[in-house]
Amino acid sequence: MVISANYVHIPKTRLKFSRKCPICGEMLRFGIEPEIIKSRDFYPFPHIILHGNPIHALIAYIDAELKVRAIESSPSIEILREGATFNSLLQKWSNPF
Numbered sequence: 001m002v003i004s005a006n007y008v009h010i011p012k013t014r015l016k017f018s019r020k021c022p023i024c025g026e027m028l029r030f031g032i033e034p035e036i037i038k039s040r041d042f043y044p045f046p047h048i049i050l051h052g053n054p055i056h057a058l059i060a061y062i063d064a065e066l067k068v069r070a071i072e073s074s075p076s077i078e079i080l081r082e083g084a085t086f087n088s089l090l091q092k093w094s095n096p097f
Protein backbone atom coordinates (compact mmCIF):
# COMPACT_ATOMS: atom_id res chain seq x y z
CA MET A 1 0.00 0.00 0.00
CA VAL A 2 1.32 3.44 -0.93
CA ILE A 3 0.42 6.34 1.30
CA SER A 4 0.61 9.80 -0.21
CA ALA A 5 2.45 12.10 2.16
CA ASN A 6 1.44 15.50 0.84
CA TYR A 7 0.46 16.82 4.22
CA VAL A 8 1.97 20.18 5.11
CA HIS A 9 3.10 20.74 8.67
CA ILE A 10 1.53 23.99 9.89
CA PRO A 11 2.66 25.30 13.28
CA LYS A 12 -0.37 25.69 15.49
CA THR A 13 -1.18 27.51 18.69
CA ARG A 14 1.39 28.01 21.42
CA LEU A 15 -1.27 26.87 23.85
CA LYS A 16 0.31 23.69 25.17
CA PHE A 17 -0.22 21.47 28.15
CA SER A 18 1.26 18.42 29.79
CA ARG A 19 -0.46 15.94 32.05
CA LYS A 20 0.31 12.49 33.41
CA CYS A 21 -1.89 9.69 32.06
CA PRO A 22 -3.58 7.78 34.91
CA ILE A 23 -3.48 4.53 32.90
CA CYS A 24 0.15 4.30 31.75
CA GLY A 25 1.79 6.97 33.91
CA GLU A 26 3.36 8.67 30.90
CA MET A 27 3.72 12.47 30.93
CA LEU A 28 1.96 13.59 27.76
CA ARG A 29 2.46 16.90 25.99
CA PHE A 30 -0.46 18.14 23.94
CA GLY A 31 -1.82 21.28 22.34
CA ILE A 32 -5.07 22.59 20.95
CA GLU A 33 -5.70 24.11 17.55
CA PRO A 34 -6.81 27.78 17.54
CA GLU A 35 -9.76 26.96 15.26
CA ILE A 36 -11.07 24.52 17.86
CA ILE A 37 -10.76 27.05 20.68
CA LYS A 38 -12.51 29.81 18.69
CA SER A 39 -15.39 27.61 17.64
CA ARG A 40 -16.40 26.41 21.13
CA ASP A 41 -19.92 27.16 22.24
CA PHE A 42 -19.53 25.55 25.65
CA TYR A 43 -16.86 25.03 28.29
CA PRO A 44 -15.25 22.97 29.54
CA PHE A 45 -14.79 20.94 26.38
CA PRO A 46 -13.05 17.57 26.10
CA HIS A 47 -9.73 17.22 24.28
CA ILE A 48 -8.75 13.62 23.63
CA ILE A 49 -5.16 12.37 23.34
CA LEU A 50 -4.86 8.87 21.88
CA HIS A 51 -1.58 7.16 22.74
CA GLY A 52 0.17 4.06 24.02
CA ASN A 53 0.28 0.38 23.27
CA PRO A 54 -2.35 -0.89 23.70
CA ILE A 55 -3.91 2.36 22.53
CA HIS A 56 -5.94 4.31 25.09
CA ALA A 57 -7.11 7.88 25.67
CA LEU A 58 -6.34 10.72 28.01
CA ILE A 59 -9.28 13.12 28.07
CA ALA A 60 -8.52 16.68 29.20
CA TYR A 61 -11.35 19.12 29.92
CA ILE A 62 -10.39 22.66 28.88
CA ASP A 63 -12.24 25.52 30.56
CA ALA A 64 -13.08 29.02 29.31
CA GLU A 65 -9.80 30.34 30.73
CA LEU A 66 -8.05 27.78 28.50
CA LYS A 67 -6.74 25.81 31.43
CA VAL A 68 -7.02 22.08 32.05
CA ARG A 69 -9.87 21.79 34.55
CA ALA A 70 -9.90 18.00 34.86
CA ILE A 71 -8.56 14.86 33.24
CA GLU A 72 -9.76 11.31 32.90
CA SER A 73 -8.65 8.34 30.86
CA SER A 74 -10.19 5.44 29.03
CA PRO A 75 -8.89 2.14 27.69
CA SER A 76 -12.06 1.83 25.57
CA ILE A 77 -11.24 3.07 22.05
CA GLU A 78 -12.78 2.35 18.68
CA ILE A 79 -11.45 3.66 15.37
CA LEU A 80 -13.84 3.12 12.51
CA ARG A 81 -12.36 1.33 9.52
CA GLU A 82 -13.27 3.61 6.65
CA GLY A 83 -11.23 5.79 4.33
CA ALA A 84 -12.23 9.23 5.59
CA THR A 85 -11.23 8.36 9.16
CA PHE A 86 -7.93 6.82 8.02
CA ASN A 87 -7.01 9.91 5.97
CA SER A 88 -7.94 12.20 8.83
CA LEU A 89 -5.81 10.16 11.24
CA LEU A 90 -2.83 10.54 8.89
CA GLN A 91 -3.32 14.29 8.74
CA LYS A 92 -3.51 14.51 12.54
CA TRP A 93 -0.45 12.33 12.85
CA SER A 94 1.61 14.53 10.54
CA ASN A 95 0.51 17.72 12.34
CA PRO A 96 -0.62 16.60 15.77
CA PHE A 97 -1.39 20.00 17.32
Ligand SMILES: [Zn+2]
Pocket residue numbers: 021022023024025026051052056058
Ligand atom coordinates in the same frame (compact mmCIF):
# COMPACT_ATOMS: atom_id res chain seq x y z
ZN1 LIG B 1 -1.62 6.52 28.93
